[in-house]
Amino acid sequence: MLDPQAQALMTLLSDKGIPPVYTQTPAEARATYRARRSFTQPDAPEVGRVQDLQFSHAGVAIALRVYHPTGAGLALPALVYLHGGGWTIGDLDTHDVLCRSLCQQAGGVVVAVDYRLGPEHKFPAAYDDAVAAWQWVLAQAATLGIDPERIALGGDSAGGNLAAAACLGLRDLGCKPVMQLLIYPSTLMAPDTDSYRVNGQGYMLTRESMAWYSGHYLRGPQDALDWRASPQLASKHSDLPPAWVLTAGFDPLRDEGLLYADALSRAGVSSQYLCFERQIHGFITMGRVLQEANTAVAWCAYALRTAWART
DSSP states (O other): OHHHHHHHHHHHHHTTTTOGGSSSSSHHHHHHHHHHHHHSOOOOOOEEEEEEEEEEEEEEEEEEEEEEOOOOOSSSSEEEOOOOSSTSSEEEEEHHHHHHHHHHTTTTTEEEEEEEOTTTTTTTTHHHOOOOOOOOHHHTTTHEEEEEEEEEEEETTHHHHHHHHHHHHHHHTTTTOEEEESOOOOOOOOOOOOOHSSSSSSSSOOHHHHHHHHHHHHGGGGGGGSTTOOGGGOOOOOOOOOEEEEEEEOTTHHHHHHHHHHHHHHHOEEEEEETTTTTTTGGGTTTTHHHHHHHHHHHHHHHHHHHHHHT
């Protein structure tokens, strides 16, 4: 059964005449996404300190937002976080409340990454930024007050895709996060799953929307076969960080998260999986109107604390 609160939200958005993302330009869709947070996201919790920083790699400047929990000491664990938005929309502000919540509830530093978006910056720009951001945080750990042995990598939706792919790339570079937190991740750019077929209409994220997002991100169909875009297609999933994977029952991406968790388990990687059966894609940022979103945030914070404590 669909959560009645989720149904009420979708009805409200329909009644307000919010246009589907695939009918908008990227600029319009970004503005719509930002505007929606005022009535779906809870109030922003206080944290100890917030810093807006910037780093450069390969001549590209990338903005970061660093959240320190209240009463923060030295050498704290950290999460490098990649926001959702189909590689096309979303920014530091759209996920500010979520990052603050994870910071305070998990008790660690959260570093949010404003990676490059399509269509202005095509694949693999966002992937490259994700890898570079984690490496930069590792290199700057002492300055940031972070324990270099306890840096996790995570994200939601497109950000979960980037986090999973970056963990593969970092493994091959000889360094890897302490864990990967994957919130309803996209792991296949050309999915053929039951959830894609059953949930591809009527639950906010549609097949048309997914085609719009991937069309703005990928350079062409061949990119869908690249493991940096479809981490499920990597030649091996062994020797990766432990994973905590969260999905939603009425999400077209649901099966992709499960398939990835299973691929990790088969490869001998510790993988924990939880599906919020009554929820829709994107729900974790909607805690003002969806009570289960707050439960999901608490579960993610627990996952982080558990992973950090094992190191």
